[in-house]
Amino acid sequence: MPPSANSTEQQKYTGHLDSLSPQQQEALEKFRQEIKQEGIFDGKRHDDACLLRFLRARKFDLVKTKKMFGDCEKWRKEFGVDELVATFDYKERDEVMKYYPRYYHKTDKDGRPIYIEEIGKVDVKALYEITTVERQIQNLVVEYERLADVRLPSCSEKNGRLIETSCTILDLKGVSLRSFSNVFGFVKQASNIGQNYYPERMGKFYIINAPMLFSTVWGLVKPLLDEVTAAKIVILGSKYQSTLLENIPAESLPVAFGGKCKCEGGCQLSDAGPWNGSGVINGYVTNGSAKH
Ligand SMILES: [Zn+2]
Numbered sequence: 001m002p003p004s005a006n007s008t009e010q011q012k013y014t015g016h017l018d019s020l021s022p023q024q025q026e027a028l029e030k031f032r033q034e035i036k037q038e039g040i041f042d043g044k045r046h047d048d049a050c051l052l053r054f055l056r057a058r059k060f061d062l063v064k065t066k067k068m069f070g071d072c073e074k075w076r077k078e079f080g081v082d083e084l085v086a087t088f089d090y091k092e093r094d095e096v097m098k099y100y101p102r103y104y105h106k107t108d109k110d111g112r113p114i115y116i117e118e119i120g121k122v123d124v125k126a127l128y129e130i131t132t133v134e135r136q137i138q139n140l141v142v143e144y145e146r147l148a149d150v151r152l153p154s155c156s157e158k159n160g161r162l163i164e165t166s167c168t169i170l171d172l173k174g175v176s177l178r179s180f181s182n183v184f185g186f187v188k189q190a191s192n193i194g195q196n197y198y199p200e201r202m203g204k205f206y207i208i209n210a211p212m213l214f215s216t217v218w219g220l221v222k223p224l225l226d227e228v229t230a231a232k233i234v235i236l237g238s239k240y241q242s243t244l245l246e247n248i249p250a251e252s253l254p255v256a257f258g259g260k261c262k263c264e265g266g267c268q269l270s271d272a273g274p275w276n277g278s279g280v281i282n283g284y285v286t287n288g289s290a291k292h
Contacts, residue, residue: 015056017049017162027060028052034066040073049164057199072197081141088142092131097268099127100136100183104143104151106252106261106273108167111159112203113151113273114252115166120174120209124182133186140190144198154275165203169244169257173209204247205233208240208257 013021020028031051035041054072058064076082097103101118108114147166155163180187194201207214218235236243241258253259254267263270 015052015060016164017052020052024055024060027055027062027065031055031062031065031069034062035069038070040070049162053164053200068196068199075197079141081145084138085142085145088138090135090139090142092135093139094269095130096127096136099123099130101268103268104147104166104271104273104275105254105263105267107155107158108204108248108252110167110203110247111155111161111163112165112167113147113155113163113275114169114248116169116171116254116257116268118171118173119183119187120172120179122175122179122183124179133189136186137189137193140193144194144201147201148198151273151275154273158274165201167204167206167247168202169206169208171208171257172211172214173238175209175211202229202232206240206244207233207235208244209238210235212237 013019013024015024028048028051031054032041032046032048035046051069054069055065058068100122102116104113104115106114151166152163210218215235215237218233222230222233234243244253244257245259248259250260252261254261254263256267261267261272263272
């Protein structure tokens, strides 16, 4: 779709499966056809919902979308994503949770999996005594795959509609310039992987316990960002609880963040959510789109 077509008329379409303009539908068909011809289409992974995530990430510009998609497929091969998912044994998980807590925990009011990262608690010295940057990146990729293959399908099943995104809470409590600069390399690599290879997975992004300066800078940067993306990001100081609870049921939010959840053995380790113990449904099919 050329930029000139991006009129008010176009803006009522979100570019999701149930909200495509005729031009977007046409771009989707063309995109699928072209990657099939190029032999990089995988019927199992590339359903329409997946192709649309790439198209939306590049504003339905077919040339840019194909470049992004091709780069992603190339990276998947080089990184060995499929083998990694089949073999990765994250035996240091419980230990890592003490020094850099990152975990999925239940769902928000829209049925999205909640992902919590407590970056302020990071203890780099202790962390890298029990794991490596490489293994942390590998775990990140395995988790992205698990999100697509297990967590989101079970959330979709539970809600009876397609859930494609997650709700992230990034807690900056206790973060210092020093602790942040120590994990900056990892955070940068991690966000590159997210942006380039797992597009359109962010449904809501809360940054809590943000220092005043952070909020000020965000106020300046926000108008420069893509409107749709900017609207998903909420920056909050230390009084974040009531805002979180607008979108997250108290039962789903750990007590530490103002909710009511106290999982046995701790919310960090429980992996509580529809994906756990419900029997895994691989490949939630929507509109029969996975059949292509
Ligand atoms: Zn819990």
